[in-house]
Amino acid sequence: MSARAPGVVTAVYAAAVVLAAAGLGWTGWNGVAEPLVALAFGLLIAVGELARWGALPGEREPAPLGAAGALAYALLAENAGQATAHGVPQIVAVVTAGALAGAVPHVAQGRGPAPDHVARRVITVTFAAVCFRPLHGPGAPEELATGPGHVLVMLLVLVLTALCDAVLAALMVRARTRYPFGPLLREELRSLPGIGSAVCATGAVMALGTAVAGLWALPVFCLPLLLTQLSFRRFAAVRTTYRQTIASLARATEIAGYTPHGHARRVAALSAAVGRELGLSGPDLIVLEYAALMHDIGQLSLVDPVPDGATALLPVPEQRRIALLGGAVVRQTGVPQAVAVVVERQADPYREQPLPARIVRTVNAYDDLTGESAGSALAALEQLRLGTAHDYQPEVVESLARVLSRGGLGPAQPG
């Protein structure tokens, strides 16, 4: 399993390099058809790549304009009413050249050229071009080459391309992190209606607009996409600060001496890993993470701290009381109600809990048991297994054991 993992990434890179080399070679040999159009789109893609500048880490599509320009060139059937003559190899060549040219300033600044994104772009654009070109060439049926039928074909090709890109992205993340493939793919698909569909729609709009109004359409028609990108960046930025604030709120219990240092952070990280292992994704993971961060917040209402903050070692009614106090605080923080529910129910028997609460309860107990005053990871897991009749869900405990055995997140570091 693990021996094959980097192989996927290498295979994707190799495929992209082969495609790019073939496209560039073929175009160099046969010459460029309609050089002005090719130059305009190449420029657009290069400029779009420059937009990577302010990209936040982990942004889904850091250069949407580049992606849309590449798609538009692949889908371009006409230029101001005249049929275009560029073929698949030229499309690949222009996209590669544009992406490489746009990467030069980034490399000059000493940052990598984001090979993952470039490789994915080359492969997906080749896919789109191969799907689309035969449908509008000389042998294509008339009703598909013009009018609303053409739009329908475009839509179909775009949907297929988006699916192809999602599969590719999920494969690469899986190769790197060894999370299960299913939830990763689901997460990629779920994010498609966001920036992904805006990119596809803009690609189609640019292709159609250029077909109707000539190359002037390019600068005008890229505007909505830039606006979309801006909105997404602002959203991502506020989400980041929000998460930081919640983490700080969680740390307040540590400062106040109610819980050991780093406890909330460890429980959140481990809960997220277990949640992924159990197939959670997207908003569910966010709820889980927030709840795990804030699960001990109820202790702020206690006048005297629990020894080591280890709630798992307290009598059950006391645990529930603290959980309810925590839920009351969490309800004031503006996070989704689901988070408050998880915090409130964290001390219930697992059969009455929602899944995130089961995970938080198990991981919290694990961290309490491996704390300074208690035993090792194995002993802690053993104790959790003994509690699976009533307190901890067996599947969650086993997922936790798998996550720990992979060593992705080592056992809790005391102190």
Add this chain to the structure above:
Amino acid sequence: MRRIPGAARGYILCAVVGAGSCALPAVRPGADTPWTTVALLAGLYALCEAPGRCPFLGRMLGGSVPVGAGSFFPVLLAAALLLPPAGAALAAVPGALLARVEQRPGGVRRVWRAARLSLAAGAASGAAALCGGPAALAAPALPYALVPACAAALTFCLVVAALDGGILATAERVPVRAAWRGLLPGSLGPHLVHGLAGLMTAVLWRSPYGPPAALFVLLPMYISCWVFAQYHREQGAHRSTIRALVQAVDIKDRYTRGHSERVGRASVLIARELGMDEDRLEVLRFAGILHDVGKLGVPTRVLRKDGPLTQEERRVIELHPEYGHEIVRGIGFLGEARAAILHHHERLDGSGYPYGLAGRQIPEVARVVAVADAFDAMTSTRSYSRARPVPTAVEELKRCAGTQFDPRMVRALVRALDRHGWETAVTADEPAVPPRPLLGRAALPAQPKGAPAAGSHGGRGGAARHRRGG
């Protein structure tokens, strides 16, 4: 439910009559109205506004209201370019009537919104026609077509702003001079972008590819609006999380309730007087609000103790700036505010804590918060002292300027107090900077809760005494 003033009723009636006469030519016998296009665009606009109304669809789109109601303008601007004025005015009506209203009375608000949007769309269509819009679209002559598109967007924006100012003056009783202030500059940019999107929609609508192609343009715009709405929701959530941090302090230290908010406000007053820019004002507001967050780390018994503190207890309390810094250390956007939280108990002569910094070694923001903190501590009732009147507190600050406080900050506070006065009731809910509308302005702006204008202008320089909870 508030009663609608008579002036507002009359104003809305005038708008409705105006909109009606604008749409009338479409239904005259012999009028060559393209009814199919009108119906399609009207349906499209209503569809775009629908998710805000229909809870099921709204939930499918991530549980949030996709766009602000009555504000998805690219369709209307496309209609202004594609249709004659009467047709454009008609196309705006169904969507405006169907869209969600946030406040009661719903019926009047819907009617007002429909009249306002159809007047704006009709005027925009007229402006586009004057600039040769139909001819530019037919070709399509692209660089030139930008002229009618921008003309339409500008006209739309102007008409909406003019009508909004009127309703503010009549229904919300905003003074006439202030009613129109700030309506236009904020909405010009978004309207121009919507205008360009409208142009693209119109170009593709007229092209051989037909209306389905035009939908491709609206998708990114729609997603953009949706993300923007989510951004605002998330920002609101973030604000309430900050508030929760402050409330957590209040739970432990009941005597200081409201203190954090007031220190934030006084810090902003001082900073504005010193001519700091808006970003720094915002940072200082947070610095003031969160300056005592470290008290979360101080045992509750010590915080709530009545009477003099022992040496040991005093030492524990003096740890709170460091605790506070430790808590907010990871919040990136707080920036300089973190330094203010750590150093707000330093004194100018170097005898403060935690580090005993002196003079310019103390960060500027910390010197601001120190003055604001001391001022509010003196003018409010604490467990160990009663509130003093504002002039006495100012005298005390002046006496300590140079040894404990930066004289520059004290002078700024005095000037600000002379200019704005000092009131005691401060809510955490007011946003420092009103969110800039990317989508334009919703009909009938929301009435702020609680006492409006009158309260905020009163108490100039007066001895505002605030006794908390009897």
